[in-house]
Amino acid sequence: MTIFRWIIGVIAAIMASGAVLSFVVFMAFDIPVWLERARIFRRWMVTALLLWFNTEVWGRVVWTLIHW
Numbered sequence: 908m909t910i911f912r913w914i915i916g917v918i919a920a921i922m923a924s925g926a927v928l929s930f931v932v933f934m935a936f937d938i939p940v941w942l943e944r945a946r947i948f949r950r951w952m953v954t955a956l957l958l959w960f961n962t963e964v965w966g967r968v969v970w971t972l973i974h975w
Contacts, residue, residue: 908966915959922952 926948933941 908963911962912959915955918955919952919959922948922955926952 926945929941929945929948932938933945
């Protein structure tokens with residue numbers, strides 16, 4: 908499970924960096940397409956974090972049911 912956490916953490920960090928960088932470019936040059944890209948990166952970051960959370964929760968549920 909630790910490997911999965913690292914993979915999701917790296918993916919979320921890349922997406923967060925992309926969102927921040929895109930937003931900075933939008934703020935600097937006022938090009939609307941960069942705001943949309945920042946939103947897309949943010950949505951993918953949230954999706955990755957929700958995948959991690961669901962995997963953690965349901966992994967514990969399955970672990971508990973198996974070892975009950």
